[in-house]
Amino acid sequence: MDSMQLQSKSNTTRIVFEGDGRPTLVVGGHPFGRHYVSSGGRVRWRCRRYNHQCKAVIMTFGQNLITTKLGHNH
Numbered sequence: 001m002d003s004m005q006l007q008s009k010s011n012t013t014r015i016v017f018e019g020d021g022r023p024t025l026v027v028g029g030h031p032f033g034r035h036y037v038s039s040g041g042r043v044r045w046r047c048r049r050y051n052h053q054c055k056a057v058i059m060t061f062g063q064n065l066i067t068t069k070l071g072h073n074h
């Protein structure tokens with residue numbers, strides 16, 4: 001499986017590509033799906049459980065985590 005390591009204090013942060021090619025960012029064991037890419041190139045990820053009212057989101061820029069808001073409700 002292809003993967004990319006982000007620069008992060010957490011060694012549990014990584015991007016993996018699932019079988020269908022969708023990128024998934026895994027932080028602290030929780031999978032995040034790519035939501036959108038801003039015009040500036042920042043990528044917004046949201047928890048795969050967002051449709052269960054989970055508000056956890058992450059922003060990345062290049063290989064850097066720039067915002068983490070990990071308020072999982074599960």
Ligand SMILES: [Zn+2]
Nearest residue numbers: 047054056072
């Ligand atoms: Zn969550």
